[in-house]
Amino acid sequence: MSQPSLSEALRGVIRRDLLLAMRHRSDVAMSVFFVVIVASLFPLGVGPESAVLRMIGPGVLWVTALLACLLSLGRLFTADYLDGVLEQTALIPQPLAVLVVGKVFAHWVISGLPVVLLSPLLGLQFGLSGETLGVLTLSLLLGTPTLSMIGAIGAALTLGLRGSGLLIALLVLPLFVPVLIFGAGAVTSSLAGIGSEANLSLLGACFMLSLAFAPWATAVALRIALE
Amino acid sequence: MFQTVALSGSRGERLLFSNVSVTVKPGTLLAVEGENGSGKTSFLRMLCGLLSPDCGAILWQGENIRQLKELYCAQLTYIGHLNGIKDDLTPVENLKVSASLAGDENSGTIVQKALEAVGLGRSVHLLPTRVLSQGQKRRVALARLWLSTRPLWLLDEPFASLDAAATSYLTQRLQSHLSNGGMVVVATHQEIALPPDSVQHLRLTL
Numbered sequence: 001m002s003q004p005s006l007s008e009a010l011r012g013v014i015r016r017d018l019l020l021a022m023r024h025r026s027d028v029a030m031s032v033f034f035v036v037i038v039a040s041l042f043p044l045g046v047g048p049e050s051a052v053l054r055m056i057g058p059g060v061l062w063v064t065a066l067l068a069c070l071l072s073l074g075r076l077f078t079a080d081y082l083d084g085v086l087e088q089t090a091l092i093p094q095p096l097a098v099l100v101v102g103k104v105f106a107h108w109v110i111s112g113l114p115v116v117l118l119s120p121l122l123g124l125q126f127g128l129s130g131e132t133l134g135v136l137t138l139s140l141l142l143g144t145p146t147l148s149m150i151g152a153i154g155a156a157l158t159l160g161l162r163g164s165g166l167l168i169a170l171l172v173l174p175l176f177v178p179v180l181i182f183g184a185g186a187v188t189s190s191l192a193g194i195g196s197e198a199n200l201s202l203l204g205a206c207f208m209l210s211l212a213f214a215p216w217a218t219a220v221a222l223r224i225a226l227e
Numbered sequence: 228m229f230q231t232v233a234l235s236g237s238r239g240e241r242l243l244f245s246n247v248s249v250t251v252k253p254g255t256l257l258a259v260e261g262e263n264g265s266g267k268t269s270f271l272r273m274l275c276g277l278l279s280p281d282c283g284a285i286l287w288q289g290e291n292i293r294q295l296k297e298l299y300c301a302q303l304t305y306i307g308h309l310n311g312i313k314d315d316l317t318p319v320e321n322l323k324v325s326a327s328l329a330g331d332e333n334s335g336t337i338v339q340k341a342l343e344a345v346g347l348g349r350s351v352h353l354l355p356t357r358v359l360s361q362g363q364k365r366r367v368a369l370a371r372l373w374l375s376t377r378p379l380w381l382l383d384e385p386f387a388s389l390d391a392a393a394t395s396y397l398t399q400r401l402q403s404h405l406s407n408g409g410m411v412v413v414a415t416h417q418e419i420a421l422p423p424d425s426v427q428h429l430r431l432t433l
Contacts, residue, residue: 002301002329002330002331002375002376002377003301003330004327004328004329004330005330008327008328008330009328009330012324012327012328013328015324016313016316016324019316019320020313020315020316023315023316023355024315079313082309083309083310083311083312083313083314084307084308084309084310084311084312085311085312085313087272087275087277087305087307087309087311088305088307088311088325088328089328090277091275091276091277091300091303091305092300092328092329093297093298093300093301093330094297095297223277226277226278227277227278227279
């Protein structure tokens with residue numbers, strides 16, 4: 001009789017998903033390009049008025065990151081569900097909620113982290129200054145894992161349904177609102193020079209809250225999808 | 228010992244089987260038979276705990292698997308109707324990942340030996356599984372059995388799309404598992420070439 005330790009199982013899940021992402025580098029590149037293009041469309045569309053760009057910048061960049069996360073959510077569990085890997089994962093003798101954290105972490109590394117790393121560059125297009133760029137990156141670093149966590153619930157709930165892409169958006173976007181408000185708020189308040197600590201703390205609280213509840217809810221939804 | 232007590236299952240509104248009570252002793256194989264759509268797959272998924280029964284209970288060593296949860300999962304190897312392998316990984320990578328997730332040994336040599344035991348030569352070890360045939364993919368999934376040290380095996384149509392050679396490898400592997408005191412539940416349409424005293428048949432009907 002054999003049983004993997006919790007860290008072994010967690011590492012196994014993460015390693016497989018990252019390995020698969022390496023085989024599908026185009027998927028990863030696509031979500032990065034999506035962010036770059038959408039964020040670049042605004043300066044082109046609104047015009048080079050730097051005051052206007054600076055005003056809309058934080059919101060636009062945050063909405064872009066949010067949409068990029070949403071686009072990649074469909075991939076989170078669907079492939080595993082179709083090829084039977086998900087039922088094998090559910091049979092690993094460790095809590096499914098913890099394994100879900102592993103999958104969400106891998107998803108964030110693939111779809112969220114590139115956006116975080118690119119954000120200072122994108123922020124420059126909106127004329128954000130050095131300190132504000134730092135706050136933007138930090139807010140995305142705290143916020144995008146939260147988006148992935150919350151999004152996982154939607155992805156699990158819509159697993160195996162037809163037209164699930166649109167349904168995920170309807171389910172998950174309202175839940176993204178607090179993260180969007182605090183995230184964009186942190187950058188805006190840094191722009192206004194009133195300090196972003198409050199908003200960043202609230203983002204951190206959102207992250208902790210999602211880490212506590214989302215994996216558990218996702219695991220329940222996955223078990224229902226597998227029935 | 229593995230037992231089901233008055234188990235009933237249904238999919239949606241349709242009752243599939245009812246009142247199934249069966250005991251699997253160490254060293255025996257239970258062959259679950261029935262027509263297409265008679266609920267063999269649902270029965271096996273129920274035995275794994277992936278599906279909950281309408282009524283009745285599944286007992287492992289006298290305890291309900293609902294209570295045992297992860298302890299019970301550590302006792303079983305399930306190979307479902309779906310292979311549970313990733314098309315973009317090679318057979319070696321697939322087997323390594325699933326062995327490490329099962330807590331089995333997963334060094335390169337052991338994994339390669341398992342693949343060779345199931346009749347997959349070295350030429351396919353490093354190809355993406357996507358390019359293999361159905362039968363070869365099935366063999367990759369079944370190679371997990373050569374690494375598994377768990378006592379209870381639940382196999383859903385393991386012989387589907389296997390050729391004669393692979394069928395005999397698998398039968399031998401089942402035989403050696405049974406002689407080590409293991410238990411097997413197989414959903415199948417085929418006769419399994421094992422000594423009749425170690426095989427028990429269950430026909431799913433209403």
